[in-house]
Amino acid sequence: MRKILLVDNGSLRPAATLNLRRLAEALSQASGEAVEATSLLHSFKIPPEQLGGHKAVSLGPLAERHAAAGVTELLILPFFFGPSQALTRYLPERLAEVQANYPQLSVKVAPPLIDTLLAPDLRLAQLLADNVRESMTGRPRPQVVLVDHGSPIPEVTAVRNYLTGQLSALLADEVACVTFASMERREGDAYRFNEPLLEDLLASPALAEGDVILAMLFLSPGRHAGEGGDIAEICTQAMSRSPGLSVETTRLVGENDAIVEILATRLQQALAGGPLLMALASASPPA
16 A cells, blocks of 8 residues: 655744645645655644644654555655755655564655756746746836745755756746846855855845846745745845845745646656655565
């Protein structure tokens, strides 16, 4: 018996869990397969009354619950842009703990939303371009910044830069330029690949005067993105320092229903035996 799980990193903000659940339901309807939403961390701490009365269960306990009920295969669809350490380190370590108690359980993890080793796919960049166009009303040829959280591993930052190139090509005749920035980075030269930081870029002479649209490379509302988040604070401070600067943020990637088509493709590929991010084989054959 198999269960399909749509998995994000997790947030303490209810809006992130509610959005993940919405997408899991939409994906279930689009694919004809039952898809369940869960998070790696954090969301289980949200009071159930803020989630429609349905408490969030994180991946580890949910996997244990399913394995105890006789599930022999978990198919995990990562709701991540790239191969973050949460996927490549924490997830297999946590599921190995589950497999130690339920050796019949096998796990397949589909690739994240962007996998540069697969055939080129412009759909996520097209989604971002559509989000930018929605924010361009009254802003002729603005400058566009694709902003993400910032990552401690270069492979994830490379995904953002890869998308920046695609987005630049798609918006070439509509905007002044497309560049990238990180919301934050760790200290030390080892993490300089995250540069430039958004607050520094918005203060630079190239952007400090004029219209800027932030293409938000975030999946769901949370502490960083969305109303009252860190990005909003950075933008407010930047505009207060540079009166000629106007910054508009797009909606988030996971708020655009076009993301369901990309998730459906990942699901179909995994069900058809396509490339996986990883596979954790069962330690014993099912009974």
